[in-house]
Amino acid sequence: MSTRNRELVFLVPALVLTTLGFALVYTQKSSVLTLSSLTYGALFLALFAIAHIGRRVLAPYADPYLLPITALLSTLGILFLYRLNEKLALQQAMWLVVGLAAFLLVLVFVRDLKVLRDYRFLIGIAGLLLLLLTAVFGREINGARLWVAFGPIRFQPAEFGKILLMVFFAAYLVDFREALTVSTRRVLGVPLPPFRYLAPLLTIWVLSMMLMIFMKDLGTSLLFFGALLALLYVATGRAFYVVGGMALFIAGAALLYFIFPHVQTRIDIWLDPWKDPTGKGYQIVQSLFALAAGGLFGRGLGQGYLLLQSGDTIIPALETDFIFSAIGEELGLVGAVGVILLYLIFTYRGFRIAVRARDDFSRLLATGLTSIFALQAFLIMGGVIKLIPLTGITLPFVSYGGSSIVSNFVLLALLLRTSDSVARQEAAEHRLGPRPAPGVGGPRPAVGTGA
Amino acid sequence: MSRPLRRLFLVFVLLFVALVVQLTYVQVWAAPKLKVNPANTRALEEEMKVERGVIVSADGEELAVNRKEGQYYFREYPLGSLTSPWLGYNSLRYGRAGVERVYNEELSGQSGILGITNYWDQIVGNPHRGADLKLTVNMTLQRVAAEALGDRKGAVVALDPKTGAVLAMVSYPRYDPNDIDEQWEEINSDPGRPLINRATQGLYPPGSVFKIVVAGAALQTGTVTPETEFEDTGEYVAGGYVVTNYADKVYGIHDFTKAFASSINTTFAKVGVEMGADTLADYASAFGFNRESPWPLGASRSFFPDPADMDEAHVAQASFGQGEVLSTPLEIALAAAAVANGGEIMEPYLVSQVLDYHKNMLQETRPRVWLRPLNSETAAMMRDLMIEVVNNGTGTSAAIDGVQVAGKTGTAEVADAGPHSWFAAFAPADDPQVVVAVLVENAGTGSSVAAPIARQVISAALGL
Numbered sequence: 001m002s003t004r005n006r007e008l009v010f011l012v013p014a015l016v017l018t019t020l021g022f023a024l025v026y027t028q029k030s031s032v033l034t035l036s037s038l039t040y041g042a043l044f045l046a047l048f049a050i051a052h053i054g055r056r057v058l059a060p061y062a063d064p065y066l067l068p069i070t071a072l073l074s075t076l077g078i079l080f081l082y083r084l085n086e087k088l089a090l091q092q093a094m095w096l097v098v099g100l101a102a103f104l105l106v107l108v109f110v111r112d113l114k115v116l117r118d119y120r121f122l123i124g125i126a127g128l129l130l131l132l133l134t135a136v137f138g139r140e141i142n143g144a145r146l147w148v149a150f151g152p153i154r155f156q157p158a159e160f161g162k163i164l165l166m167v168f169f170a171a172y173l174v175d176f177r178e179a180l181t182v183s184t185r186r187v188l189g190v191p192l193p194p195f196r197y198l199a200p201l202l203t204i205w206v207l208s209m210m211l212m213i214f215m216k217d218l219g220t221s222l223l224f225f226g227a228l229l230a231l232l233y234v235a236t237g238r239a240f241y242v243v244g245g246m247a248l249f250i251a252g253a254a255l256l257y258f259i260f261p262h263v264q265t266r267i268d269i270w271l272d273p274w275k276d277p278t279g280k281g282y283q284i285v286q287s288l289f290a291l292a293a294g295g296l297f298g299r300g301l302g303q304g305y306l307l308l309q310s311g312d313t314i315i316p317a318l319e320t321d322f323i324f325s326a327i328g329e330e331l332g333l334v335g336a337v338g339v340i341l342l343y344l345i346f347t348y349r350g351f352r353i354a355v356r357a358r359d360d361f362s363r364l365l366a367t368g369l370t371s372i373f374a375l376q377a378f379l380i381m382g383g384v385i386k387l388i389p390l391t392g393i394t395l396p397f398v399s400y401g402g403s404s405i406v407s408n409f410v411l412l413a414l415l416l417r418t419s420d421s422v423a424r425q426e427a428a429e430h431r432l433g434p435r436p437a438p439g440v441g442g443p444r445p446a447v448g449t450g451a
Numbered sequence: 452m453s454r455p456l457r458r459l460f461l462v463f464v465l466l467f468v469a470l471v472v473q474l475t476y477v478q479v480w481a482a483p484k485l486k487v488n489p490a491n492t493r494a495l496e497e498e499m500k501v502e503r504g505v506i507v508s509a510d511g512e513e514l515a516v517n518r519k520e521g522q523y524y525f526r527e528y529p530l531g532s533l534t535s536p537w538l539g540y541n542s543l544r545y546g547r548a549g550v551e552r553v554y555n556e557e558l559s560g561q562s563g564i565l566g567i568t569n570y571w572d573q574i575v576g577n578p579h580r581g582a583d584l585k586l587t588v589n590m591t592l593q594r595v596a597a598e599a600l601g602d603r604k605g606a607v608v609a610l611d612p613k614t615g616a617v618l619a620m621v622s623y624p625r626y627d628p629n630d631i632d633e634q635w636e637e638i639n640s641d642p643g644r645p646l647i648n649r650a651t652q653g654l655y656p657p658g659s660v661f662k663i664v665v666a667g668a669a670l671q672t673g674t675v676t677p678e679t680e681f682e683d684t685g686e687y688v689a690g691g692y693v694v695t696n697y698a699d700k701v702y703g704i705h706d707f708t709k710a711f712a713s714s715i716n717t718t719f720a721k722v723g724v725e726m727g728a729d730t731l732a733d734y735a736s737a738f739g740f741n742r743e744s745p746w747p748l749g750a751s752r753s754f755f756p757d758p759a760d761m762d763e764a765h766v767a768q769a770s771f772g773q774g775e776v777l778s779t780p781l782e783i784a785l786a787a788a789a790v791a792n793g794g795e796i797m798e799p800y801l802v803s804q805v806l807d808y809h810k811n812m813l814q815e816t817r818p819r820v821w822l823r824p825l826n827s828e829t830a831a832m833m834r835d836l837m838i839e840v841v842n843n844g845t846g847t848s849a850a851i852d853g854v855q856v857a858g859k860t861g862t863a864e865v866a867d868a869g870p871h872s873w874f875a876a877f878a879p880a881d882d883p884q885v886v887v888a889v890l891v892e893n894a895g896t897g898s899s900v901a902a903p904i905a906r907q908v909i910s911a912a913l914g915l
Contacts, residue, residue: 230459233458233459234455234459237454277488277490288477288485289488289493291474291478291485292477292478292485292486292491293486295478295482296478305493328474328478332478333474336474336478337471337474340474343467344463344464344467347460347463347467348460351456351460355456355457363456367459371463374466378463378466382466382469382470385474386473386477
């Protein structure tokens with residue numbers, strides 16, 4: 001089967017899930033089946049058909065698995081939102097339209113990765129500005145300053161800022177890769193680059209700390225730091241950055257723990273939510289109860305105990321940060337592991353693009369985008385199941401949230417563009433002659449910019 | 452550059468594996484503990500979504516129903532406190548009591564007997580609903596009994612001696628089960644102990660109603676016949692303990708029938724001592740003392756002392772229901788029922804039918820014999836003795852025109868307070884339809900207080 005048709009075939013499960021899922025939730029709600037479930041199914045069919053055709057036209061060689069996984073995840077998300085709050089589901093459906101539009105726009109305007117490299121500083125500054133915007137004009141909601149309002153439209157600039165900065169750092173590291181891998185002295189037998197080469201590490205550390213300090217945004221801060229560290233490691237191949245990064249991270253975390261009661265509370269709740277199960281620990285404790293109620297196979301779609309009589313969710317922020325708990329309760333361990341697997345496959349496909357990349361920029365871009373995506377999924381899922389302290393971020397494509405949905409579609413578009421570019425290079429090499437063995441040095445085009 | 456990438460991917464794989472491990476721990480391994488965590492109110496919430504079965508009386512009155520609010524059901528008890536001693540309550544915060552507790556599986560539909568109906572309903576999409584219960588209690592009789600007792604502390608039990616079906620059971624003070632959530636503290640700390648069903652959980656010295664047991668033993672063992680003559684001098688000394696009659700009466704020469712009818716303590720002490728502690732204990736046990744009660748809601752064990760610990764004085768006292776002997780009103784009703792039912796005691800029960808909500812009967816209680824303390828000859832003799840009590844003895848205030856009532860009074864002495872007033876009776880004597888036991892705490896003699904209450908209940912039970 002051709003790559004393109006494979007994608008089409010893999011979109012079918014998403015379509016089936018939507019139609020069946022909505023039908024199920026709907027009958028749970030009002031015990032009468034209406035056309036509503038079919039409407040959602042049709043909407044999904046139309047949207048992802050457009051996305052598929054757009055991808056086929058604009059990035060024909062791109063990875064065929066990423067879009068279907070995205071479709072499945074967003075379907076699952078909207079399904080749970082519909083079950084929790086129909087109004088939010090409708091808004092999410094609208095955001096999905098916007099997200100897919102953004103997806104197509106990125107594919108249209110970023111025809112060549114060269115564009116991103118050429119405008120790397122502009123992109124970097126834009127990313128930084130978006131963060132500054134939040135720091136200056138941001139509104140504090142739930143203890144974190146994430147939102148910026150333009151009239152009736154509120155959005156979370158950090159969601160976009162993180163992608164732009166990732167693009168910038170990928171390009172920046174291509175320029176400085178050589179310099180960063182040169183080590184001139186050894187301290188206690190450890191090769192240390194000169195201080196100025198520590199700059200990138202310190203920069204991202206300071207940036208993350210600033211994010212934390214000014215926006216109190218633990219999640220985005222951790223996300224930045226982790227993803228950029230991963231990028232640095234892949235760019236240089238030096239464990240030093242990982243070790244040094246970890247050391248800085250621990251130092252920073254310790255510092256923040258003692259400075260910010262906000263962070264302290266998060267950690268304390270993680271360590272022992274049972275100290276105050278109806279107060280501070282309420283959210284995580286209820287999340288654990290929900291997961292326990294779900295058990296192995298879950299209580300079934302629409303059968304979980306998620307809503308109070310008032311229609312409010314029992315777990316605060318269930319539609320956004322804690323949606324994974326809802327999935328765990330209604331679809332059980334089986335369903336939740338399925339979701340984890342979807343993220344893992346996405347991550348695998350992302351790294352596969354990076355591995356296959358013939359040039360540094362494509363490789364680093366794919367690495368950065370995939371890392372930030374995977375790390376975000378891990379941080380929030382780990383948070384709601386009490387594996388790690390909770391950081392208030394969204395579950396990509398599943399959680400409710402316009403900024404999250406749209407920015408993740410932008411991320412997907414960039415990843416598909418990279419994939420397409422990598423595949424074109426490969427094809428071009430095939431035409432020219434045998435390709436060099438991957439991984440072992442060999443001649444390589446210095447900077448690839450597509451076909 | 453490929454190696455770092457592989458390592459990085461491996462790191463992510465490990466992170467995702469950690470997610471799966473932790474998730475498995477929470478959802479499977481720790482789930483049973485999390486489900487019963489005191490902070491977890493999910494189970495209660497789940498129960499509130501279940502429409503509990505309706506409980507109706509024998510005469511069709513609804514005793515426990517549901518009010519629906521949103522997707523939740525709230526339990527309501529239309530008759531309030533009247534039914535609380537045995538119906539109990541169903542509270543999310545304070546648990547359950549009575550029928551609501553013991554028959555929870557049926558009422559909430561967890562019971563296996565609802566199985567097929569439930570599966571079917573799931574298939575066709577009917578809401579989950581528990582089974583209905585039909586009780587043996589007749590609310591007309593229950594109301595009469597409650598009114599007759601009024602606001603005196605005590606209990607009334609009425610049952611069908613032939614089947615053991617409880618027709619009425621009253622205990623006072625009571626509580627309103629509709630208030631259990633709002634007024635729990637008050638109800639629970641009330642010195643009148645309204646949460647105790649005095650009919651089944653209250654233990655009292657039975658006094659002379661215990662003579663039903665002693666006389667039964669004396670007649671069946673051949674120690675006496677109804678005609679055996681005794682002489683009463685107003686006093687009988689046993690092991691240094693001086694037995695006297697109520698109000699220090701002196702009866703002179705009399706037969707055993709008279710001793711029972713007039714409740715002569717000295718004669719019963721004599722007969723008891725002659726039979727000995729072991730025989731008394733055996734018969735007490737044969738009547739249900741020191742036994743686990745078959746009462747489905749659970750009852751206190753009526754107590755007769757260990758004969759090894761009894762000296763002659765103890766035996767003498769026990770022979771007229773004093774000393775250490777303790778009984779529930781239900782046990783006294785069952786002792787009278789033995790006489791009424793030819794010597795057999797049927798297991799008392801309260802739930803006659805379990806029905807699914809299509810009104811199909813799922814289960815029906817079949818009357819079962821519990822004990823057989825007397826043979827039919829002794830039972831017949833005892834019946835005559837009890838008739839004599841009502842016709843010419845201490846129980847004349849229980850007599851009803853046109854119906855032969857048989858009974859026995861009791862006036863149980865207690866330290867530092869007035870005596871408990873007892874009466875146990877059945878009617879019609881030749882074909883008993885109802886047995887009634889009445890206890891009123893610290894109220895006076897059996898004949899003056901308890902017997903008139905019993906008369907009202909018997910009249911109502913016989914439709915007079």
